[in-house]
Amino acid sequence: MYKVNSVYTNAGVACRAAMFGLLATVAISGCAEKENPVQAADESATPGDFLVVVNRPNTLHLVDLKQRKVANSCQLPGDFGPATVAMSPDNRVAYVLTNRFENIYGVDVDTCEIRFSARQSQGDERVKSIGSIAVSPDGREVYTHQNPTRLLIDRYEVQPTRIAVFDTAGGLDAKPVRTFVAPRQISIMATGADGTLYLGGRDIYAMNVQTGETRIALASQSVGDPLESPRDSLTVWPIGGVNHEMVRMYSAARFKDASQDMETADYVWGFERIDLATGVAEAKVFGPLEVVLFSGMARPSDPNQFYAALTQLKKFDVASQQELQSVDLEHSYYCVNFSTDGSEVYLAGTFNDIAIYDADSLEKLGNIELPGGDMALANTQVFSRAL
Amino acid sequence: MLNIGKLTRAMSLLALTCSAQVIAEASPPVPSSPREIIVASCSGCHAQNGEGRWFRISDQRKTPEAWQMTLVRMELVHQAKFVDPAGGDSQAALRTLVKYFADTQGLAPAESAPYRYILEQELNTIEQHDTEQFRTMCARCHTGARVALQRRTEDEWRNLVHFHLGQFPTTEYQMMGRDRDWLGLALNEVVPYLNEHFPLQTDAWQQWQSASRHNFEASWRVVGSMPGRGAFSGTMVTAAKGDDHYSVAFNGQFEDGETLEGSGSAVVYTGYEWRASLKLGDTRYRQVLASTSDGGELTGRMFQREHSEWGLRMQAVRDTGQSSVLAVQPGHLRTGSEGSLRIVGTNLKGDVNLGPGLKVLETVSRDKDQVLVRFRAEATAAAGARAIKVGAVELADAITVFGKIDRLAVEPAYAVGRVGGNEGSQPAVQAIFEAIAWGAGDDGQAGTADDLRIGPVTAQWSVAPYTEQAVQDQDLRFAGQMEKDSGVFTPAAAGPNPERKYQTNNAGNLKVIATIEQDGKPMQGDGHLMVTVQRWNNPPIR
Numbered sequence: 001m002y003k004v005n006s007v008y009t010n011a012g013v014a015c016r017a018a019m020f021g022l023l024a025t026v027a028i029s030g031c032a033e034k035e036n037p038v039q040a041a042d043e044s045a046t047p048g049d050f051l052v053v054v055n056r057p058n059t060l061h062l063v064d065l066k067q068r069k070v071a072n073s074c075q076l077p078g079d080f081g082p083a084t085v086a087m088s089p090d091n092r093v094a095y096v097l098t099n100r101f102e103n104i105y106g107v108d109v110d111t112c113e114i115r116f117s118a119r120q121s122q123g124d125e126r127v128k129s130i131g132s133i134a135v136s137p138d139g140r141e142v143y144t145h146q147n148p149t150r151l152l153i154d155r156y157e158v159q160p161t162r163i164a165v166f167d168t169a170g171g172l173d174a175k176p177v178r179t180f181v182a183p184r185q186i187s188i189m190a191t192g193a194d195g196t197l198y199l200g201g202r203d204i205y206a207m208n209v210q211t212g213e214t215r216i217a218l219a220s221q222s223v224g225d226p227l228e229s230p231r232d233s234l235t236v237w238p239i240g241g242v243n244h245e246m247v248r249m250y251s252a253a254r255f256k257d258a259s260q261d262m263e264t265a266d267y268v269w270g271f272e273r274i275d276l277a278t279g280v281a282e283a284k285v286f287g288p289l290e291v292v293l294f295s296g297m298a299r300p301s302d303p304n305q306f307y308a309a310l311t312q313l314k315k316f317d318v319a320s321q322q323e324l325q326s327v328d329l330e331h332s333y334y335c336v337n338f339s340t341d342g343s344e345v346y347l348a349g350t351f352n353d354i355a356i357y358d359a360d361s362l363e364k365l366g367n368i369e370l371p372g373g374d375m376a377l378a379n380t381q382v383f384s385r386a387l
Numbered sequence: 388m389l390n391i392g393k394l395t396r397a398m399s400l401l402a403l404t405c406s407a408q409v410i411a412e413a414s415p416p417v418p419s420s421p422r423e424i425i426v427a428s429c430s431g432c433h434a435q436n437g438e439g440r441w442f443r444i445s446d447q448r449k450t451p452e453a454w455q456m457t458l459v460r461m462e463l464v465h466q467a468k469f470v471d472p473a474g475g476d477s478q479a480a481l482r483t484l485v486k487y488f489a490d491t492q493g494l495a496p497a498e499s500a501p502y503r504y505i506l507e508q509e510l511n512t513i514e515q516h517d518t519e520q521f522r523t524m525c526a527r528c529h530t531g532a533r534v535a536l537q538r539r540t541e542d543e544w545r546n547l548v549h550f551h552l553g554q555f556p557t558t559e560y561q562m563m564g565r566d567r568d569w570l571g572l573a574l575n576e577v578v579p580y581l582n583e584h585f586p587l588q589t590d591a592w593q594q595w596q597s598a599s600r601h602n603f604e605a606s607w608r609v610v611g612s613m614p615g616r617g618a619f620s621g622t623m624v625t626a627a628k629g630d631d632h633y634s635v636a637f638n639g640q641f642e643d644g645e646t647l648e649g650s651g652s653a654v655v656y657t658g659y660e661w662r663a664s665l666k667l668g669d670t671r672y673r674q675v676l677a678s679t680s681d682g683g684e685l686t687g688r689m690f691q692r693e694h695s696e697w698g699l700r701m702q703a704v705r706d707t708g709q710s711s712v713l714a715v716q717p718g719h720l721r722t723g724s725e726g727s728l729r730i731v732g733t734n735l736k737g738d739v740n741l742g743p744g745l746k747v748l749e750t751v752s753r754d755k756d757q758v759l760v761r762f763r764a765e766a767t768a769a770a771g772a773r774a775i776k777v778g779a780v781e782l783a784d785a786i787t788v789f790g791k792i793d794r795l796a797v798e799p800a801y802a803v804g805r806v807g808g809n810e811g812s813q814p815a816v817q818a819i820f821e822a823i824a825w826g827a828g829d830d831g832q833a834g835t836a837d838d839l840r841i842g843p844v845t846a847q848w849s850v851a852p853y854t855e856q857a858v859q860d861q862d863l864r865f866a867g868q869m870e871k872d873s874g875v876f877t878p879a880a881a882g883p884n885p886e887r888k889y890q891t892n893n894a895g896n897l898k899v900i901a902t903i904e905q906d907g908k909p910m911q912g913d914g915h916l917m918v919t920v921q922r923w924n925n926p927p928i929r
Contacts, residue, residue, distance in 0.1 A: 128556045147556045149553035149556070154434070154442050156553035157553075158548075185560055187560060202566075221566065330890060331890040
């Protein structure tokens with residue numbers, strides 16, 4: 001195992017290592033001098049909320065949300081993008097899709113040790129994955145949706161898309177242990193408690209990762225509702241972790257009748273979700289389509305409240321399909337997320353700061369600035385764990 | 388096993404190579420032939436497919452710009468090295484290949500004619516597409532012209548689809564991509580469509596290959612107009628340098644007397660595609676012109692290399708010694724008025740006759756290529772476009788007589804400006820407008836099909852928010868500045884603006900208003916300006 005470049009000095013690495021070892025007392029003072037954000041050992045035993053996100057140039061950050069500061073930063077190999085992150089079940093390892101949509105790195109978020117890596121492009125085949133990465137509930141497998149192209153001597157040949165299954169114990173040059181042909185145009189994925197892999201594309205599909213058998217779990221474009229236009233879902237943000245759900249928004253026109261008159265139609269926002277504990281699928285309109293919004297999710301403490309953002313942060317009442325509240329943001333934020341108790345909203349993407357809002361009042365509580373550049377399309381993962 | 392035959396040939400080649408090197412040392416190298424360069428530069432990947440044919444390369448035809456883009460992409464993406472086996476430089480080898488491919492696998496004039504706007508970088512052109520599918524599958528990322536200026540075999544169109552999704556995998560994830568089986572439609576519906584409409588083999592190309600070629604060494608009389616600057620006239624003198632290359636001396640002036648003068652060089656591709664690079668004053672220009680089939684005229688656009696929004700729509704007419712009238716500047720006059728007209732042509736002889744109701748009061752000056760006259764238009768002079776004569780030579784629709792302006796239009800009706808500068812790599816792209824006067828025509832109703840286009844007139848310019856959203860976002864304050872006398876809009880600096888709501892960039896949605904005064908009363912026309920973000924990839928064909 002080798003260690004990626006930490007943005008900290010060697011002394012800093014030693015400090016963090018010490019935090020988990022026998023020299024905790026020494027480490028506390030030493031790290032404080034180095035401005036190491038790792039907090040006192042007694043606090044580390046108490047579970048708290050953390051957020052993981054990647055920004056440019058290609059740096060993974062572990063953010064202590066309670067302390068409002070970056071707890072650790074790990075420089076990843078290769079180039080940036082798309083920076084999609086999925087967490088291991090124990091929330092210790094972040095699996096990052098990066099290096100121009102091609103490589104996967106499994107990084108220990110506390111030590112920056114790379115525990116897993118896979119170069120998806122092999123031989124004459126170039127493979128890109130667009131935001132689709134997920135980890136099995138037992139943490140033993142990581143899944144990507146692959147868009148392969150054979151680069152032949154004088155031409156390209158686009159190949160069928162597929163799911164690649166990697167063994168997380170596969171080391172630093174892991175190869176897929178299984179592959180299955182899968183639908184094209186998959187942009188996010190998640191795994192259910194029973195191991196089912198959900199693929200968000202033109203519909204939401206469910207795949208048995210042992211057999212490759214695939215079914216439609218939630219009909220989206222194929223729903224065939226005569227009172228609704230085809231749905232459009234734009235997402236590269238797998239964000240439902242705190243709700244244990246796969247969630248994405250869609251926009252559509254709702255027609256007054258079967259004549260499908262666009263002039264009299266209502267334009268709406270809806271969400272599609274899969275309960276990852278039960279596999280139950282649900283699609284609901286949650287409000288009027290008045291502005292462009294990029295990502296959204298329900299409040300963990302109240303599934304009837306749905307929050308979404310781009311240039312505004314908006315709160316909707318799902319039952320009444322009404323907007324409850326809206327605030328203008330200081331700049332665009334692509335990716336919404338929540339504290340595990342649903343009290344705070346975290347906005348990320350676009351620039352290099354995470355904005356924190358009170359989920360009740362939508363008052364801004366602060367910003368956490370990340371060292372480095374913008375997060376672009378990166379998603380955030382929020383979880384509670386002991387440091 | 389040793390193959391004596393091969394060995395002998397190899398030794399012969401080695402000997403030839405050595406001999407060639409000796410010759411090279413003694414005298415300037417003779418550049419390799421295009422085919423030798425292809426073998427040396429391309430055939431490592433593109434295997435030969437018959438005499439003078441290579442896989443993929445030989446199954447497509449396109450414009451010089453498109454060949455250049457392909458070859459440069461081969462260099463940038465596939466690390467192709469353009470090699471002249473005779474020792475010439477790599478860029479010269481690339482230019483040789485562009486010329487060779489454009490000449491032997493180009494487009495006939497009739498094939499490129501409908502799409503010249505994109506070669507001429509008339510970037511505010513609104514395209515009309517034959518089918519909605521073509522628009523959404525092809526022309527949502529680049530112009531339709533970029534496709535329509537290519538001819539390929541069906542297999543080659545199929546290869547192009549694979550290239551697109553292989554090189555740009557998000558194509559099928561974007562809006563108008565993710566709502567359909569993009570790859571299936573592209574392969575099963577778009578490829579046959581392209582093969583039917585833009586096949587490799589056409590009669591037009593067959594005929595053009597046997598058409599006679601012309602020598603473009605000549606003196607040319609140039610007339611034209613540059614939005615934002617006005618009418619232009621001048622001369623262009625070209626001298627042959629061999630192999631369709633020419634030196635160019637360019638000299639002329641705008642209506643206000645400002646000159647445009649300098650020199651450069653030109654290449655003629657495919658027998659009619661004139662491409663020149665000129666330095667006029669301190670500014671570099673490009674000419675993208677097409678020759679008429681008789682070689683007598685070059686028409687097209689000359690635009691600034693760094694700011695292609697600034698361009699002269701021009702016509703260059705070969706001076707054969709014959710008398711011709713090419714333009715009248717300005718191209719319109721009002722009944723009951725007096726003023727001056729410049730008549731531009733070649734070898735002008737004889738009296739100027741402006742037709743009934745238009746009297747030449749005085750010939751202010753004349754030489755063989757232009758006459759400046761003062762005129763008086765009778766109040767009863769017939770409205771409409773009319774011919775004029777100089778001596779026995781006539782120009783139809785040379786000048787438009789009008790009684791009054793009934794409406795004012797802004798051209799382009801929809802334009803795009805782009806923020807730029809601010810230490811970024813892209814300069815701002817200006818939007819340049821003209822106010823076009825129209826008469827009501829015979830029906831007396833402005834805005835109907837028989838309206839009379841009078842032409843560009845001087846106006847005062849302003850901008851206003853186009854929508855209520857633009858009001859709220861203060862687009863007027865942030866998006867840039869309109870020059871009130873010229874109709875030239877300069878977008879503001881690029882990048883997030885901390886002073887702006889959401890720190891957004893200086894984009895804006897603006898109404899462009901031209902105002903003139905006629906008989907003491909104001910008249911307005913308006914257009915639409917979208918100020919948007921930079922384009923990062925600006926190839927010769929967008």
